[in-house]
Amino acid sequence: MIARDSTETIGEITKDASCVVAPGATLHDVADALTKSKRTLAVVLQEGKIEGVVSEGDIVRAIHHGADVEEVWAADIMTTELVLVDHQTAVWDVLELMLDEQIRHVIVSDPERPVVVEISDLVAVVLPR
Numbered sequence: 001m002i003a004r005d006s007t008e009t010i011g012e013i014t015k016d017a018s019c020v021v022a023p024g025a026t027l028h029d030v031a032d033a034l035t036k037s038k039r040t041l042a043v044v045l046q047e048g049k050i051e052g053v054v055s056e057g058d059i060v061r062a063i064h065h066g067a068d069v070e071e072v073w074a075a076d077i078m079t080t081e082l083v084l085v086d087h088q089t090a091v092w093d094v095l096e097l098m099l100d101e102q103i104r105h106v107i108v109s110d111p112e113r114p115v116v117v118e119i120s121d122l123v124a125v126v127l128p129r
Contacts, residue, residue, distance in 0.1 A: 084107045
């Protein structure tokens with residue numbers, strides 16, 4: 001459990017469990033990668049640069065609107081307005097940001113790798129069972 005006044009940073013608690021796909025990955029490939037990684041958001045990465053993200057919800061909406069999962073690519077449906085936090089940001093500050101902005105994911109801008117943090121990851125850290 002992390003106390004409210006803790007200075008523990010998001011970079012200290014993140015694990016290497018992000019799902020990364022290429023812009024040319026089909027929706028089927030993205031869904032497969034999400035399933036295998038047990039994550040709900042895939043980072044679309046090209047040549048080491050974050051281009052966007054694709055969520056499970058993005059895939060569901062695309063299919064609902066008639067997208068063929070073998071003919072539509074991650075780049076076609078990805079979100080490009082990203083919420084990034086520095087890896088040195090306090091855990092509680094990240095949680096407050098997510099609650100204030102009503103978002104379920106942030107990307108931790110770590111010098112070594114982009115890491116997706118889901119709100120459930122933070123709840124598990126601040127309120128362990």
